Amino acid sequence: MINKKVCIMGAFSVGKTSLVERYVHSIFSDSYLSTVGVKISKKDIMVNNIEIAMVLWDMEGKDDFSDINMTYLRGAMGFFAVADFTRKETLDAALQIRKRATELIGKSVPNILLLNKEDAAIREITDAHLAELTDSGIQFFLTSAKTGKNVESAFISLADQMML
Amino acid sequence: MSILNLMKSVIAEFDITLLERVAPGKYNVVGTPPKFYKDLYPDLNAPWKTSSFLEFFMETAELFFKTHSEGDDIISSGLWQEDGISSEYALIAYAILKNGERAIIVRQLKEEFAERKNILQKARESLLIQRQLHMEASYDIVTKLYNKKTFLLAFSEAVKNAQIWVTPLSLLIINIDDFRIINNTYGIPAGDAALSELGAVMSSSVRSDNILARYGEDEFMLAIPKPIDQAVEIAENIREKIDAHKFRQPEHIHISVSIGCAAYKKGDDEQSLIDRAHQALDDAKKCGKNIFRKR
Known part of the structure; x- marks a missing residue:
């Protein structure tokens, strides 16, 4: 079994814990519970007939992205930067986190931007923003921890990239 | 009183595990570990191998011990919750250097954790409500x-x-x-x-x-x-x-x-x-x- 450390980062209340809960336990709760510190979960998966344990570090959301504890990234083989579709500033934060993280652990470390709460009625992140992300070559998934949309696909995609 | 003797007496009263550093990266469990620790790490010969965060913290502690050879210092990690533990508590690890002795303590936080979580939760909920009102008005x-x-x-x-x-x-x-x-x-x-x-x-x-x-x-x-x-x-x-x-x-x-x-x-x-x-x-x-x- 190969251990692969994956960090999940983003502003507060973007749905980091819900994404992990959805992926690891296939559950979703509407109630919002702040994460304090780091929550560590594991999920065993098969990638190209190789068994790997994804060790998911769900990190406390920060109002100020510059305050995220980047030392926790040490040893990460991949990471997710998460934003909330209903709050444009969380996309800005996720992009900054992504930039800082790649500076710290290298651009070759696979990473995916997750735009969560895809099911929300009002969105501040528009098609125009998505077009700009595409133009920038940033890999992203539109996810919903609530409905489960694209959650599994995003984690599998990151796992695939980590095994390359 | 040495740090180990001090900690042994404290361990007896609180939910604390003391890991004495016997060589770089090698630790012995001192005293009788509390129940939470036994639950988390049934194999006490190499408890940290089962914990991603503790393993990470030990690497951080090694760096700390390498750069600090004298003096009284404590560094602390952030809080963490291991897979499967109750959401009502978290663990916190400290690296301690005192009079040349090196150790790591792992503590279980219950009341402090709940208090910290409540404060954070209330502050964030308030921000989210403000945000929702702003959205509805915009x-x-x-x-x-x-x-x-x-x-x-x-x-x-x-x-x-x-x-x-x-x-x-x-x-x-x-x-x-x-x-x-x-x-x-x-x-x-x-x-x-x-x-x-x-x-x-x-x-x-x-x-x-x-x-x-x-x-x-x-x-x-x-x-x-x-x-x-x-x-x-x-x-x-x-x-x-x-x-x-x-x-x-x-x-x-x-x-x-x-x-x-x-x-x-x-x-x-x-x-x-x-x-x-x-x-x-x-x-x-x-x-x-x-x-x-x-x-």
């Missing part, structure tokens, strides 16, 4: 676009930028042709559904630095930081997209828009630019609708 609920109030604030800033920095600014007023007929024929809920789709079509045609808003019942504003020739291209693109769009609700309905375009000129303020775009819109309506005109 957006049009039907189209999910900015409402008139938000548009005017953003447009005022855009006009100021054009005045100060002499940057281009164009304004499009997009009016649905004969929208009242749609509402009267199919009912207001169906009209709202059509508006919602229309908002999505327009959103997909603009860039993130554009300001798109529902300004009135059947009227939309789009401010673009581009000269008029580029704004006209965007206007024609939007008009064509809407003209070709197959609405899901009301089914098979055809909707067209007329568009008035105007560019910021020296001496303009918000109102004069809006007035000129409205005049261009009137020109478009007089020319038979489903067309754009500029002034």
Whole structure:
């Protein structure tokens, strides 16, 4: 079994814990519970007939992205930067986190931007923003921890990239 | 009293595990570990091997021990929760260096954790409520676009930028042709559904630095930081997209828009630019609708 450390980062209340809960336990709760510190979960998966344990570090959301504890990234083989579709500033934060993280652990470390709460009625992140992300070559998934949309696909995609 | 003797007595009273560093990266468990520790790490010979965070912390502690050989120092990790432990408590690890002795303690936090979590939770919930109120006050609920109030604030800033920095600014007023007929024929809920789709079509045609808003019942504003020739291209693109769009609700309905375009000129303020775009819109309506005109 190969251990692969994956960090999940983003502003507060973007749905980091819900994404992990959805992926690891296939559950979703509407109630919002702040994460304090780091929550560590594991999920065993098969990638190209190789068994790997994804060790998911769900990190406390920060109002100020510059305050995220980047030392926790040490040893990460991949990471997710998460934003909330209903709050444009969380996309800005996720992009900054992504930039800082790649500076710290290298651009070759696979990473995916997750735009969560895809099911929300009002969105501040528009098609125009998505077009700009595409133009920038940033890999992203539109996810919903609530409905489960694209959650599994995003984690599998990151796992695939980590095994390359 | 040495740190180990001190800790042994403390361990007896609190939920604490002490790991004595016997060699770089090698630790012995001191005393009787508390129940939480036995639950988490049944194999006490190498407890840290089962914990991703503790393993990580031990690497951090090694760096600390390498760089600090003397003095009384404590570093602490953040809190963490291992897979499977109750959400009611967390663990915290400290690396301690005292009188040349090196150790790591792992503590279980219950009351402090709950208190910290409650404080954070309340602060964030309050922020989210403020945010929700702001959203409801800023957006049009039907189209999910900015409402008139938000548009005017953003447009005022855009006009100021054009005045100060002499940057281009164009304004499009997009009016649905004969929208009242749609509402009267199919009912207001169906009209709202059509508006919602229309908002999505327009959103997909603009860039993130554009300001798109529902300004009135059947009227939309789009401010673009581009000269008029580029704004006209965007206007024609939007008009064509809407003209070709197959609405899901009301089914098979055809909707067209007329568009008035105007560019910021020296001496303009918000109102004069809006007035000129409205005049261009009137020109478009007089020319038979489903067309754009500029002034």
